[in-house]
Amino acid sequence: MAKEIDLYARQKRLAWFLITPSVLVVLLIIAYPTVQVIVYSFMKYKLDGVTPPSFAGIDNYAFVFSDPDWWHAVWITVIFTIVSVILESVLGLTVAMVANSKFKGRTFLRVAILVPWAIPTVVSSQIWKWMVNDIYGVVNIILTNLHLIPQKIAWLATPATALPVIIAVDVWKATPFMALLLLAGLQLIPKDLYEAGSIDGATKIKQFWAITLPLVTPTLLVALIFRTLDALRVFDIFYVMVGGQGNMATMAVYNQQQLISFLDAGVGSATSVVILIIIMLFVVLYTRFSRTSFE
């Protein structure tokens, strides 16, 4: 008995000892900079090394909220998020259901869908940028050869064509992730439900609406929130594909430009706080939906 209590005490001591380093690291690299960002967001803080930082009240927030470029970036980000997340859900569920059926070459399909996921986003962006190149791009060559477009299109030159291309890249890259999560969800559905369904004479389509969709919805919601969070902070694809163009900035691109191009840590931080609040709202949503058990 005494030995057991002794062991319990030792385990508890060890737990503290093992957790502390990680907690310290996380505090240093996440908590501390976050607090700093909040502080900077209320300061006039130029990174030119000349002007000393000074208190600015809500000036930075006022600047961001009255900047049409910011609202344009919000607009671009929102459109991008909604369209890409919807497409990724629909396509992801389709791919997951295909990968969940039994057929020859299933393993190959599962490996094939991991390829776009493994490719670095910068690389995918460059690959697609090359594919939609205005003169030598394979997309233009194929489309003109098939006479689907009268002449070659400079896809990335205007937002009207650049945004669909960028969404296509994101869909290409993120659908595998969505499909894998949904596949894991599909595999949790008991097989006998479908057997019972067939015996009762329900068609496959009816079985999809009555069994598959309702039972995969919890996984779908989690995957949706994951993807939404990622899409809201999108940076790499936009930066690489349409980097220089102000009319195609997302919230994250706007934020990075304030900091690096305009060396304004005050406005940059205020933008970060706004983005953080938007994303935190989604995290709360996520934890509400998932109800993961912790104990």
Add this chain to the structure above:
Amino acid sequence: MSNAIKEADTKAVPVRVNSATKETDTKTVVLRILFYLLVAVIIVFNLFPFVWALLSSFRPSSELFSTKLLPTQLTLAHYQAVFKDARFVAGLINSIIVAGCTVLIALGLGSLCAYALGRLPFRFKGPVLYLILTMTMFPTIAVLSGLFVMLKTLSLFNTRQGLIVTYLIFTMPFTIWVMTQYFRSLPRELEEAAYVDGASPLKVFWDILLPLTVPGLVSTGLLAFIAAWNEFLFALTFTVTDTMKTVPVVISQFSGSSSFEQPWGSIMAGSMVVTIPLVILVMIFQYRIVEGLTSGAVKG
């Protein structure tokens, strides 16, 4: 009898035919063809851009900048050019060092923490795990200016060490979360027997549990490595000189020496050098990666 029904049912799954009613053979065949067509579309859509980039990386520039669709000759010239490019080679070395060190630190500290959270009594377990899960989704853009100033103050701006420290933001919480799930899934009996024999908690961790979590460490480490290898925002913001940039930054900034047109051959060759090791790793560890990716997101 029940076996026969089962078999008929599983066979019917891909073609979405109701096995309970009699279907004509033609309909089954048509549906099967449509199904395989869908499979083909999925595979082509997923692989085409990669295959096209691979093909482009072997085509001579004269062919690359023409409207010919298929190659008539192949060359290694772009790969030679890329490996002669000092910026690219430096980027490759920086990426290996940064991603490698990040993973080692994240796994080292993270798995200790995960052992405590998954196996030892600890009062604030619930809140700590909740916090870690939240942090796995932390948007890195939100601390950009804070980290920028912090790195400048600590003289870590434009250094590999600076990148390694900041990369722990997205690798540590992820590692702790996945490894905690892993430690939890191990059977209790193993350590209980060892405790009866008088082993200390640390010995139990080191001798019994750690060897069992090697598969988990491999998959978690691989996912963390891929995340660090692919990272762009921090690398772009916190490095300025060519000697410190990581390879994604180098690839994003590739430009020709004279050019009207970007050096697409070199960009594609560089892209392939960066990507092919990952694709091979993913193929080898396919099963483990899927397991690591979906851990925590899907629960029974």
